[in-house]
Amino acid sequence: MFRSRRAALVRRLWRQRCAAAGPDDAPGALKPAAHALFKKLKDEELELLAQAVESRGAWECGCVWVPRGEPRGAKAPLPPQLLLCRLYRWPDLRQLHELKHLCYCAGGRGGCGDAAALCCNPHHFSRLAAPETPPPPYSKASCGPPRPDEPQHPGTQLLEFSYGGGDRRDTSLSRSTGKDGYWCKLAYWEHRTRVGRLYTVHETSVNVFCELPRGSGFCLGQLPAAHRSRAVRRARGKIGRGLLLSLEPGGVWAYNRSEHPIFASSPTLAPPGAPGLTVLKVLPGYSAKVFDYERVGGAGGGRWLPGEGPCDPHSVRISFAKGWGPCYSRQFITSCPCWLEVLLNRPR
Template sequence: MLCPPVSAGTGQGGHGGEPTRGDACPRPAADPMFRSRRAGLVRRLWRQRCAAAGPEDGPGALKPAAHALFKKLKDEELELLVQAVESRGACESGCVWAPRGEPRGGAKQALPPQVLLCRLYRWPDLRQPHELKHLCYCAGGRAGCGDAAALCCNPHHFSRLAAPETPPPPYSKVSCGPSWPDEPPFPGTQLLEFSYNGGHWRADTSLSRSTIKDGYWCKLAYWEHRTRVGRLYAVHEASVNVFCELPRGSGFCLGQLPAAHRSRAVRRARGKIGRGLLLSREPGGVWAYNRSEHPIFVSSPTLGPPGAHGLPVLKVLPGYSAKVFDYERVG
């Protein structure tokens, strides 16, 4: 595009004054194709929102704040967010960095970006940031990582914290001792046995997803009724997926284990494993994140109070995390 010559003089772009908008080479307008592409991403994001119990807490009430946040995200961040919410966390996605501070959009109550998007796409009843936990692969949750002026708001980089409850029978206690793997607490279902390796229990603050040089830190065993299926699975990295169906998944795939002589109850239970769980060794303890669409039950000597009889069992709902092994609770 050719620009007309700029003449000198007051108001004409010379030494006598600032150039007027009409004298300078006009900036090209944003490409309509890019505008429509961005608008398409926003429409796809809005279609993926959760349904809510009541209109006062419904996604429509969050629309002004959500669209204000979308405007602050770069095109690359919007694409990452679309991938995350459309796959519902089945595929790993990168961090979605949003400026720190509360989005402004006329919403009744300003929410931090991570709470806003987690509430919009995963948990409509979510209220406070302290109800959330960064998953181990989120850079925003690691000290010294990320931009101080930005935070990750990818809703699938978070889990909710599982709170201990008083469970009703028959799963209130699991008998303690070596016989536990031979007597699964939930007949007809599977049991994943977790065995921590090492004579020390101190937290390692330098953990990452890289391979731990000292060798495996735990071994996993998979049981069906009273029979262990497959070999022990040694875990060398700081986190491991345990699953039956996971797109491009890596880790302990239960779907590849031998399938001979499985009862109908076992086949039915295996059909519910799906994306399974994520087991991660983090500073302070070992965490289990339920990636499946069904509750899981975990048992550990560090879940209950010191000196408690038997092993408490904790129900972990889909999308929730629990610290299944606490380094400070053992000798």
Template sequence: MFRSRRARLVRRLWRQRCAAAGSDDGPSALKLAAHSLFKKLKDEELEVLAQAVESRGAWESGCVWAPRGLKQAAAPQLLLCRLYRWPDLRQPHELKSLCCCAGGRGDTATLCCNPHHFSRLAAPDTPPPPYSKSCWLDEPQHRNPQLLEFGYNSGDRRDTSLSRSTAKDGYWCKLAYWEHRTRVGRLYAVHEASVNIFGELPRGNGFCLGQLPAAHRSRAVRRVRGKIGRGLQLSREPGGVWVYNRGEHPIFVSSPTLGPPGALAVLKVLPGYSAKAFDYERMGGPGVRGLLGDGPCDPHSICISFAKGWGPCYSRQFITSCPCWLEVLLNRSC
């Protein structure tokens, strides 16, 4: 029994389904549809799928190509995302393909159904996530007269490197990592279309926060740093910048384009979810200078806090009260 390579691969896949989504020994439409789909996949595709679900997206994996137009109740990508990641998923429009996926690009015969090439869309008014209502900070509070254009650095000196940048520099953003009010390390320039920001090596290529030195770290900072894990992925896509939560804990995202003009929104993004963190079409609207009170106020930036939220709905009123957070400084010339 299970002597052939295909049978062993299918058994590996079902073991992961049980571990990720709970056991289901009885017959069901989901099982029947999955068996039907597995029969349509080549052995090589089953191997890629097994590796992807066994690592739970921790390592990069290729596309899993399925024929288009299969006669089954759910689309292949919807079926496998329900099977291995989100049992409550219902509609394909709840999914967004990640930038690493080549599915459907110029190919009308096949499409990618790798469940770790997709994320769920985080929306402020549609649960999940449970914290679904964005918090608006409509009035400036406790404005700091020493507020700097790009936040505080460890010496309270103005950092204007980004404002002097040009498209010739070749990067579309720079990353600054902060622990409370102290910037740790140098700015990290991003040249590729996407970048991973993660806690410790080995996690692949990208911005490893564990490599940044710091003389003294509080217990709160050490505790949050231990939760960063696989972290997040930033990608520059047509129309804006997207953030994908690759870790196992929520992240909190804010930018001048997330909320109504002149207001600030803080959006909770659960593990496995994506959000459009910055909308290029709205970047010319009214600024929110001073709305962050004690934090960065550049209208061309994104703030992301790991594990801890801030704003009127939280005990932390300002981003600088969060133990570990990231500032994404967009290149205005790109």
């Protein structure tokens, strides 16, 4: 009975693999290393791993602990994290430095108290996002520096934004202040209209999703649904599991849990001295440090965004499925069907 249960778990795990090899591997090359690793896992660890890979990360399963050391029987042993992430998520993954522990993984916070064990749950990791090079083929604008005859800011012009109960002018979209005890507030927008109230975040991480049978956090599906355009409804259908925002040492990270890209921009994403706006594309399963507290400027003042007016330097803007900026057909965040504004509480 004991052996048949383990064998069934191993068969379940092997059926769930996304691809047995990356571009440089022979077919089935990972199988001996994977089975050697499975032998080192306890029954409860195998069961937990099976649940994680079968749900594809939809459920936040616990850590899968494996003793440190190389698995036997493999010609070219891989670290367990790298092996399982390549087997179940990214066949083209090559190096450990391409991975990042998610905020809820105990292995990324110093382990389970036993230096001889590490977490190898593939859904406790993300890949690190990098800027697109070259610009996307659908770009309608040059990504180079602005021409001398182009205005660098729109003067004192402010845009009109709708808040559901009437229009009013607002220099920073949803800027708000509050008592200490929260680290950010979230505002959900559809084009230029903010939908629902601000969502205050007190925990160090929060899920933002559309509709899930299981989940906790900021559920966009519970917000009012009147007068939505077809473009908005189509974009909302792509949010799915959405994203995970986490406050970590030095900054704020966004992990894309959906099946479509998200796009992020903040004053700290642009390279030092770079003019204009930087929008970072974050693919499914990838994460990015979307705000760096060490790089942000002084506590006062704002930043001009061409066509949009002043921007709070302590904020992040994230669009679901649609990019914007000088490298995209949509020039402004307000042209995106569904987007999120993250208003950070300024540290004292």
